[in-house]
Amino acid sequence: MISSTLSSLPSSLPHREAELILAQAMGATREWVIAHPEAELNEEQRARFEDMIAQMSRGTPLPYVLGEWEFFGLAFKVNPHVLIPRPETELLIEEAIEKSQLLKSQLPITNYSIADVGTGSGIIAITLAKKLGNVEIFATDISGEASKVAKENAQRHGVADRIKFIRGDLLEGVGKVNMICANLPYIPTHERETLEVIKHEPRLALDGGDDGLRLVERLLDTARDHLLPRGIILAEIAANEGEAALRLAKNYFPTAQSEVKKDLAGLDRLLIIHIA
Ligand SMILES: C[S@@+](CC[C@H](N)C(=O)[O-])C[C@H]1O[C@@H](n2cnc3c(N)ncnc32)[C@H](O)[C@@H]1O
Numbered sequence: 001m002i003s004s005t006l007s008s009l010p011s012s013l014p015h016r017e018a019e020l021i022l023a024q025a026m027g028a029t030r031e032w033v034i035a036h037p038e039a040e041l042n043e044e045q046r047a048r049f050e051d052m053i054a055q056m057s058r059g060t061p062l063p064y065v066l067g068e069w070e071f072f073g074l075a076f077k078v079n080p081h082v083l084i085p086r087p088e089t090e091l092l093i094e095e096a097i098e099k100s101q102l103l104k105s106q107l108p109i110t111n112y113s114i115a116d117v118g119t120g121s122g123i124i125a126i127t128l129a130k131k132l133g134n135v136e137i138f139a140t141d142i143s144g145e146a147s148k149v150a151k152e153n154a155q156r157h158g159v160a161d162r163i164k165f166i167r168g169d170l171l172e173g174v175g176k177v178n179m180i181c182a183n184l185p186y187i188p189t190h191e192r193e194t195l196e197v198i199k200h201e202p203r204l205a206l207d208g209g210d211d212g213l214r215l216v217e218r219l220l221d222t223a224r225d226h227l228l229p230r231g232i233i234l235a236e237i238a239a240n241e242g243e244a245a246l247r248l249a250k251n252y253f254p255t256a257q258s259e260v261k262k263d264l265a266g267l268d269r270l271l272i273i274h275i276a
Contacts, residue, residue: 025049081145122150242268
């Protein structure tokens with residue numbers, strides 16, 4: 001019975017997580033599991049459930065155990081080749097939507113285009129394709145395994161025809177676009193080695209070099225050649241990188257309007273550059 005299965009689990013496993021795992025093993029929703037404490041698991045479901053509980057006890061993060069995670073109200077496939085979507089990245093999405101709508105209303109743009117650099121599971125490219133509708137998106141990643149996951153997610157959400165996936169370094173293979181969005185690795189190398197919470201996620205998705213801004217700097221260095229007039233850059237950054245990121249923006253785009261936006265926790269999170 002569901003109720004006795006749940007009560008037999010170690011108390012260190014939060015109840016909500018146990019319910020999500022049980023729901024996944026039974027091919028049901030968490031709401032259904034909660035509403036049917038008397039339901040029985042068949043042999044196959046029990047084996048799946050026990051396998052997932054064993055993965056949890058080895059320290060595998062819940063999203064990898066479940067094989068999917070929610071971002072901006074959409075479910076995305078995830079595996080250990082991609083970063084687990086973080087709620088902080090919703091700020092980039094909100095700003096990208098608002099600024100895209102403004103730009104489209106002010107300029108006679110027929111083919112509005114965006115580059116999502118370091119797409120990972122594809123959450124930025126896919127969410128923007130769904131929310132903006134009429135947009136062409138280039139989604140790049142240096143990892144072929146990540147690109148594979150992003151393509152599957154684009155198919156799952158019915159936007160694969162609007163996204164071109166490119167395996168390459170930063171903006172390699174991307175033409176000129178109206179907006180560049182990037183959530184590139186931004187954890188300084190020395191911090192990454194000590195952070196327990198991210199040790200299961202790919203190094204390629206986290207390591208931002210000695211000061212966390214190496215990839216953002218390389219992106220800014222090449223971005224000008226890929227931006228159309230009045231183009232915009234949105235780059236997610238770490239909480240303590242605001243000032244340094246603004247210095248980089250001034251260095252590479254001295255005449256642009258640059259700012260750093262804070263997330264809901266009041267921490268520096270998003271570098272925004274409006275090219276003149
Ligand atoms: C922090 S993760 C972000 C993934 C996804 N955009 C998100 O917000 O969840 C960074 C991604 O950048 C990719 N990446 C790292 N270096 C890169 C490079 N030089 N060019 C393109 N992508 C890169 C990694 O493979 C990883 O998928």
